[in-house]
Amino acid sequence: MVDFKKEIARSIVNAVPELRLEEAVGFLEIPPDGKMGDFAFPCFKLAALLKKSPVQISTDLQKKILLPKSIEKVQAIGPFLNFFVKQTVLSADVLQKVLKEKQKFGFAKAGSGKIMVEFVSPNTNKPLHIGHLRNMFLGEFFSNAFETQGLKPIRTELINDRGVHICKSMLAYKKWGKDSTPKKAGKKSDHFVGDYYVMFAQKAAENPELEQEALQMLNDWEFGKPEVLKLSELMNDWALKGQAETCKKCGVEFDRIYFESQIYRKGKEIVLEGLKNGIFEKDETGAVIANLEPFKLGKKVLLRADGTSIYMTQDIFLAKKKFDDFKGLKESLTVTASEQDLHFKQLFKILELLGFDFAQKCRHVFYGYVSLPEGRMKSREGTVVDADDLISELEALAETELVKRYGNEISEKELEKRKEAIALSALKFFLLKIEAQKDFVFNPSESISFEGETGPYLLYTFARSNSILKKAPKNLLSGKADYSFLTLEKEKEISTLIARFPEVLQNSLKNYSPHVLCHYLLKLSSTFNSYYHETPVLKAENASTVKARLALVKAVGITVQNGLDILGIQALDEM
RNA sequence: GGGUCCGUAGCCUAACCUGGAUAUGGCACUUCCCUCCUAAGGAAGAGGUUGAGGGUUCAAAUCCCUCCGGGCCCGCCA
Numbered sequence: 001m002v003d004f005k006k007e008i009a010r011s012i013v014n015a016v017p018e019l020r021l022e023e024a025v026g027f028l029e030i031p032p033d034g035k036m037g038d039f040a041f042p043c044f045k046l047a048a049l050l051k052k053s054p055v056q057i058s059t060d061l062q063k064k065i066l067l068p069k070s071i072e073k074v075q076a077i078g079p080f081l082n083f084f085v086k087q088t089v090l091s092a093d094v095l096q097k098v099l100k101e102k103q104k105f106g107f108a109k110a111g112s113g114k115i116m117v118e119f120v121s122p123n124t125n126k127p128l129h130i131g132h133l134r135n136m137f138l139g140e141f142f143s144n145a146f147e148t149q150g151l152k153p154i155r156t157e158l159i160n161d162r163g164v165h166i167c168k169s170m171l172a173y174k175k176w177g178k179d180s181t182p183k184k185a186g187k188k189s190d191h192f193v194g195d196y197y198v199m200f201a202q203k204a205a206e207n208p209e210l211e212q213e214a215l216q217m218l219n220d221w222e223f224g225k226p227e228v229l230k231l232s233e234l235m236n237d238w239a240l241k242g243q244a245e246t247c248k249k250c251g252v253e254f255d256r257i258y259f260e261s262q263i264y265r266k267g268k269e270i271v272l273e274g275l276k277n278g279i280f281e282k283d284e285t286g287a288v289i290a291n292l293e294p295f296k297l298g299k300k301v302l303l304r305a306d307g308t309s310i311y312m313t314q315d316i317f318l319a320k321k322k323f324d325d326f327k328g329l330k331e332s333l334t335v336t337a338s339e340q341d342l343h344f345k346q347l348f349k350i351l352e353l354l355g356f357d358f359a360q361k362c363r364h365v366f367y368g369y370v371s372l373p374e375g376r377m378k379s380r381e382g383t384v385v386d387a388d389d390l391i392s393e394l395e396a397l398a399e400t401e402l403v404k405r406y407g408n409e410i411s412e413k414e415l416e417k418r419k420e421a422i423a424l425s426a427l428k429f430f431l432l433k434i435e436a437q438k439d440f441v442f443n444p445s446e447s448i449s450f451e452g453e454t455g456p457y458l459l460y461t462f463a464r465s466n467s468i469l470k471k472a473p474k475n476l477l478s479g480k481a482d483y484s485f486l487t488l489e490k491e492k493e494i495s496t497l498i499a500r501f502p503e504v505l506q507n508s509l510k511n512y513s514p515h516v517l518c519h520y521l522l523k524l525s526s527t528f529n530s531y532y533h534e535t536p537v538l539k540a541e542n543a544s545t546v547k548a549r550l551a552l553v554k555a556v557g558i559t560v561q562n563g564l565d566i567l568g569i570q571a572l573d574e575m
Numbered sequence: 576g577g578g579u580c581c582g583u584a585g586c587c588u589a590a591c592c593u594g595g596a597u598a599u600g601g602c603a604c605u606u607c608c609c610u611c612c613u614a615a616g617g618a619a620g621a622g623g624u625u626g627a628g629g630g631u632u633c634a635a636a637u638c639c640c641u642c643c644g645g646g647c648c649c650g651c652c653a
């Protein structure tokens with residue numbers, strides 16, 4: 001690809017020998033939308049060096065500069081020197097590349113190796129809710145995006161399958177379940193389990209002794225009482241099976257699953273070793289603690305006075321286990337809500353103090369809370385936005401829209417496929433287009449829209465581009481197009497946007513910010529949709545123009561689809 | 576009290592990392608546009624002291640400080 005920035009920078013440096021090439025490249029920026037060109041050089045940067053006013057410098061430079069072949073013209077606008085790229089060079093360069101490489105377009109081979117992404121990580125006492133979905137879509141985006149950069153993602157979740165909260169649903173089932181099963185009750189298995197969790201909370205409100213009974217059950221579980229073990233297996237399986245169905249529906253499957261029940265006692269040896277080496281200390285009660293006050297992370301208990309481990313102990317073990325299980329792991333990423341920020345800061349610091357070389361390879365990405373207009377969601381009170389219910393509601397809405405458009409003309413199979421894709425695109429895009437760190441108030445009554453800045457809008461753009469291609473004469477779809485027929489301002493704008501895709505993607509990933517990619521896709525789509533309305537493609541004035549425009553349309557489609565893939569959204573050929 | 580994230584039109588949101596030109600879009604609202612490649616679309620209009628106040632700078636939504644408001648967290652829950 002032509003490196004426009006470098007060519008422009010070189011021409012500036014030729015005119016201003018005091019300036020270094022790398023500096024000039026760094027100073028170049030992209031002007032705001034409008035008629036201000038493709039690249040701008042702010043002349044403030046040279047004011048001190050040349051001892052002249054920025055406006056004077058830009059005027060002088062405009063006259064003095066020798067333009068590279070790829071640049072159409074240069075224009076001094078106030079203190080800015082604006083460069084206009086040659087349309088033909090740009091289009092030919094970008095479109096050829098996209099059409100030739102298709103899915104692989106512009107993806108830098110930044111590295112190789114494995115990257116672990118831990119996400120979703122639910123408890124086994126209830127089905128997934130909208131908070132899990134935000135987590136899931138973020139984790140899936142990171143996995144997909146890393147893959148484009150040449151890294152192999154290992155999708156992982158840590159299942160919280162033990163603890164007193166799990167016992168609560170178990171106890172309720174034992175007392176009032178009467179040997180019912182999800183099948184008998186006609187319920188999705190994780191919902192079946194979740195119902196008993198809610199039931200427990202209701203009964204315990206009248207009957208506080210139930211809390212004690214749940215603790216007793218946990219105790220029995222710890223000591224391996226067969227009856228409790230059997231019950232836990234039964235109910236955990238139900239929960240896991242149901243949750244996995246939801247994940248699969250969303251296009252997410254895991255390569256490796258860790259269970260807390262299998263590791264929660266581990267990590268003690270590592271902590272005791274640290275104690276022996278003076279990294280940790282014992283407090284007056286006999287508990288082992290890590291003093292992280294020098295790092296402004298407070299103090300953290302690692303082992304209780306009775307020698308039992310806590311969550312942190314297990315997490316130290318798990319962090320190490322991941323690197324033991326997957327040799328050559330380049331990075332270990334954990335996605336959770338922001339409430340666990342301190343926990344992970346402490347964990348990573350402890351790993352560092354213990355001298356583990358992988359400490360530097362651990363990352364925590366957190367996202368803001370998803371809450372309801374009336375406040376925080378509470379599973380035990382049943383005030384959650386259930387993932388499956390939400391998806392079903394969106395599918396019903398999508399179906400209504402499809403029936404409105406196609407009536408009986410659409411097959412049952414096609415209807416199913418489209419409504420699912422449309423519903424999931426709306427949901428995923430809705431949760432990914434906003435900066436991950438921001439808290440989120442989900443208002444169910446306002447629901448999720450299919451219009452405006454939405455997933456369906458992107459699907460629609462893709463379907464439209466596809467529709468043109470399908471109707472195009474075959475002979476105009478293959479072979480080399482003459483890109484000099486792309487003379488419209490909007491055509492240049494589209495080419496410029498497409499050219500920017502790899503950079504946008506890298507930026508999006510670097511900051512763990514899927515919203516960057518989302519907004520890029522919206523921009524590309526709206527530009528294309530506007531172009532679509534004002535410019536005929538198939539009925540253009542001559543065959544050469546048709547051919548060139550078809551290439552542009554195809555490149556838009558490829559780019560939108562690439563973007564959707566990375567977001568975990570399935571595109572539809574027809575909508 | 577300490578830490579942390581956030582604060583941009585009636586509502587939602589981009590740009591903040593890496594300072595730059597009239598602060599990006601969407602929803603809702605007011606008008607238009609289907610004899611034309613899919614109207615889940617397009618065109619136009621209206622809507623702003625970027626929470627407040629200082630500082631740095633030629634230039635601040637962006638960097639620094641103080642304050643205000645909200646979420647989350649703050650050794651033996653996960």
